[in-house]
Amino acid sequence: DIQMTQSPSSLSASIGDIVTITCRASQSVYTYLHWYQQKPGRAPTLLIYAASNLQNGVPSRFRGSGSGTSFTLTISGLQPEDFATYYCQQTHRTPRTFGQGTIVDIK
Amino acid sequence: QVQLVQSGAEVKQPGASVRISCKTSGYTFTSYDMHWVRQVPGQGLEWMGRVTPSSGATDYAQKFQGRFTMTTDTSMKTAYMEVTSLTSDDTALYYCARARSPDSGSHLFWGQGTLVTVSS
Numbered sequence: 001d002i003q004m005t006q007s008p009s010s011l012s013a014s015i016g017d018i019v020t021i022t023c024r025a026s027q028s029v030y031t032y033l034h035w036y037q038q039k040p041g042r043a044p045t046l047l048i049y050a051a052s053n054l055q056n057g058v059p060s061r062f063r064g065s066g067s068g069t070s071f072t073l074t075i076s077g078l079q080p081e082d083f084a085t086y087y088c089q090q091t092h093r094t095p096r097t098f099g100q101g102t103i104v105d106i107k
Numbered sequence: 108q109v110q111l112v113q114s115g116a117e118v119k120q121p122g123a124s125v126r127i128s129c130k131t132s133g134y135t136f137t138s139y140d141m142h143w144v145r146q147v148p149g150q151g152l153e154w155m156g157r158v159t160p161s162s163g164a165t166d167y168a169q170k171f172q173g174r175f176t177m178t179t180d181t182s183m184k185t186a187y188m189e190v191t192s193l194t195s196d197d198t199a200l201y202y203c204a205r206a207r208s209p210d211s212g213s214h215l216f217w218g219q220g221t222l223v224t225v226s227s
Contacts, residue, residue: 044217050211094166
């Protein structure tokens with residue numbers, strides 16, 4: 001199985017901050033890498049697909065980059081509604097593994 | 108619009124079985140695989156597997172082979188996920204999810220989740 005490792009596991013940030021979350025794959029997943037946001041009690045929502053494509057309706061402050069084994073989700077100008085847990089997922093190989101998640105909370 | 112509506116919460120005793128449904132609308136059911144994702148309370152997301160409605164073919168993560176069965180009813184546009192021989196380790200929120208497009212792996216559409224509690 002492809003292991004997905006996110007860092008950090010959690011972070012505290014303030015409104016307006018730039019936040020960067022990293023996702024590393026145990027082998028190349030090319031750009032078959034997607035980012036989700038999950039708020040408590042809610043299903044995940046798709047933010048970024050295929051490493052760098054912003055899903056329709058997602059604010060442009062979210063940006064994804066990377067390929068191969070190293071990927072980044074950047075939130076430029078953190079907003080109150082962005083406090084949540086973020087997951088990466090690879091869909092290059094079955095099983096389609098998720099990272100363990102990164103909790104973004106308020107400093 | 109695309110909708111995935113899951114069945115309600117279940118409380119089961121150890122050793123019992125449970126079947127969760129995911130009723131779809133707003134798209135051609137047979138054109139998209141249905142995926143299932145598990146989330147143990149307070150923990151992360153686990154991809155369990157997928158079922159291809161047009162053929163009934165399934166693809167399970169190794170951890171979910173054996174006691175877990177994914178099926179579909181194309182006439183009802185509904186996907187099902189059954190778990191047998193339940194243990195407390197199966198207490199979790201189970202989501203169905205559909206891809207953004209037939210050739211995309213990303214899950215754009217999600218059900219609301221079904222909480223299964225296994226307790227004596």
